Amino acid sequence: TEFSSKKVRRKFIDFFQEQYQHRVVPSSPVRPRGDPSLLFVNAGMNQFKPILLGSVDPRSEMASYRRVVNSQKCVRAGGKHNDLEDVGRDVYHHTFFEMLGNWSFGDYFKEEACSMAWRLLTEEYGIPSDRLYVSYFAGDAASGLPEDEETRQIWLSLGVQPDRILPFGMKDNFWEMGETGPCGPCTEIHYDHIGGRNASLLVNADSPDVVEIWNLVFMQYSREADQSLRPLPQCSVDTGMGLERLVTVLQGRRSNYDTDLFTPLLSAIHQSSKVPAYSGRTGEADMGKTDMAYRVVADHIRTLSVCIADGVYPGMSGAELVLRRILRRAVRFFTEVLQAPPGALASLVPTVAHILGDAYPELHTETERIMDIINENEAQFLSSLKQGQRVIDRTVNKMGSNTSVFPASVAWSLHRNLGFPVDLIDLMLEERGLAVDKAEMHLVAAENEKAQKSEDESVDHLDLHSLAELQRRGVPHTDDSPKYHYHLGEDG
Ligand code: ATP
Ligand code: MG
Numbered sequence: 315t316e317f318s319s320k321k322v323r324r325k326f327i328d329f330f331q332e333q334y335q336h337r338v339v340p341s342s343p344v345r346p347r348g349d350p351s352l353l354f355v356n357a358g359m360n361q362f363k364p365i366l367l368g369s370v371d372p373r374s375e376m377a378s379y380r381r382v383v384n385s386q387k388c389v390r391a392g393g394k395h396n397d398l399e400d401v402g403r404d405v406y407h408h409t410f411f412e413m414l415g416n417w418s419f420g421d422y423f424k425e426e427a428c429s430m431a432w433r434l435l436t437e438e439y440g441i442p443s444d445r446l447y448v449s450y451f452a453g454d455a456a457s458g459l460p461e462d463e464e465t466r467q468i469w470l471s472l473g474v475q476p477d478r479i480l481p482f483g484m485k486d487n488f489w490e491m492g493e494t495g496p497c498g499p500c501t502e503i504h505y506d507h508i509g510g511r512n513a514s515l516l517v518n519a520d521s522p523d524v525v526e527i528w529n530l531v532f533m534q535y536s537r538e539a540d541q542s543l544r545p546l547p548q549c550s551v552d553t554g555m556g557l558e559r560l561v562t563v564l565q566g567r568r569s570n571y572d573t574d575l576f577t578p579l580l581s582a583i584h585q586s587s588k589v590p591a592y593s594g595r596t597g598e599a600d601m602g603k604t605d606m607a608y609r610v611v612a613d614h615i616r617t618l619s620v621c622i623a624d625g626v627y628p629g630m631s632g633a634e635l636v637l638r639r640i641l642r643r644a645v646r647f648f649t650e651v652l653q654a655p656p657g658a659l660a661s662l663v664p665t666v667a668h669i670l671g672d673a674y675p676e677l678h679t680e681t682e683r684i685m686d687i688i689n690e691n692e693a694q695f696l697s698s699l700k701q702g703q704r705v706i707d708r709t710v711n712k713m714g715s716n717t718s719v720f721p722a723s724v725a726w727s728l729h730r731n732l733g734f735p736v737d738l739i740d741l742m743l744e745e746r747g748l749a750v751d752k753a754e755m756h757l758v759a760a761e762n763e764k765a766q767k768s769e770d771e772s773v774d775h776l777d778l779h780s781l782a783e784l785q786r787r788g789v790p791h792t793d794d795s796p797k798y799h800y801h802l803g804e805d806g
């Protein structure tokens with residue numbers, strides 16, 4: 315018997331509510347309330363931060379929360395958690411996803427949390443335990459943190475085989491809310507899609523064959539301003555499981571895009587496209603890049619719908635700018651790679667509402683508004699996209715065939731004057747075997763921003779930031795890179 319995504323979500327909530335007396339709390343909107351450190355809500359625990367920080371109003375309802383369960387709309391497309399670059403390239407990172415979570419605020423701790431999770435996965439959902447791996451915190455000598463042996467023992471007592479319990483360090487198995495505040499070891503559950511003999515080597519290795527599904531965080535310390543760790547008087551549990559990944563497992567698929575959360579969308583996309591249907595190719599096999607385009611459009615239309623429904627519109631700074639970038643990427647992949655007509659992107663919104671509207675009714679009530687906003691923004695972008703395409707063509711003609719380095723000044727102009735996101739420029743160039751010298755681009759950007767600052771207040775902070783980041787991991791600056799001077803519109 316196959317689990318529909320609706321059943322999977324329902325079962326998670328019911329399990330914690332009915333069997334373990336958790337209170338069901340609705341998802342918060344994806345726009346963070348009163349938390350300037352966040353662009354988007356990126357985890358289930360965001361709305362419970364005041365409880366964990368001890369700053370909750372004692373008269374508020376939240377002050378009484380001890381055991382809570384929910385399914386939270388999350389966006390990871392900017393700030394500390396930014397999975398935008400992975401979307402479409404892999405089959406298990408989305409910009410929008412749903413995080414199923416259960417919490418204990420000063421109530422149960424490690425033993426109960428692990429046993430609830432194990433029971434749910436293996437008994438209720440029926441996942442074979444020989445497809446699961448668990449990780450635990452290995453300790454960290456530099457920070458004076460001990461190994462989380464307690465958790466290893468708990469997994470053993472639940473019947474997990476010793477060779478399926480793997481230690482990892484700070485990066486994967488120690489969670490901190492921020493520079494200061496609650497923190498502690500975590501234990502994660504990973505699913506082996508291949509039933510492989512050496513699958514344990516693929517845990518936390520960014521492989522589609524062994525995918526992390528559930529993170530259980532045990533908050534037991536507080537990081538103080540002087541960096542020392544103080545044991546918390548009250549320990550808490552914060553867990554998060556990606557619904558899309560879980561549904562993939564339960565529907566016996568290898569890709570989130572092959573589940574009922576995405577297949578209706580992929581068909582709707584195909585209806586508007588002039589290319590063959592989605593076939594699930596990835597990486598090198600996806601030479602025409604059409605499958606990646608299908609995934610990007612399907613991912614991005616979910617994010618756009620959810621964000622707009624929650625009042626985040628495409629715009630010029632912060633989360634709005636991120637959303638504008640997502641919209642432009644979606645339009646570009648849909649119209650150029652999949653050859654869809656204008657208006658096709660907005661026409662997908664009812665399908666998103668059909669898939670997710672039961673869980674998030676605002677998608678039903680806001681369908682028309684979401685479509686209008688997408689259409690307006692699409693029209694604007696399509697006209698500049700045409701202009702940009704012409705600029706790239708003309709520049710390439712002038713460059714000659716002995717270089718693959720695209721002039722940074724032109725790239726910057728595309729970005730600054732025509733509003734092209736930097737990652738979109740990269741993609742358009744990559745398709746023609748070209749790249750911008752990132753160091754050069756950063757210099758041009760810095761110079762131009764300085765010059766423009768006085769007359770233009772709306773500096774594109776986020777894109778500047780991503781430029782700096784691209785520069786850090788990007789093409790090293792070479793002194794013999796060609797220097798072009800090009801002014802937009804110089805020939806028409
Ligand atoms: P990964 O290592 O795969 O990037 P993560 O360690 O960053 O995941 P957590 O912050 O631990 O993820 O979030 C809890 C759970 O949320 C993960 O175990 C995973 O199931 C899910 N999840 C995280 N990021 C995404 C994403 N971009 N798309 C879909 N699901 C995600
Ligand atoms: Mg991640």
Ligand code: MG
Pocket residue numbers: 486526
């Ligand atoms: Mg991880």
Ligand code: MG
Pocket residue numbers: 502526529
């Ligand atoms: Mg994790």
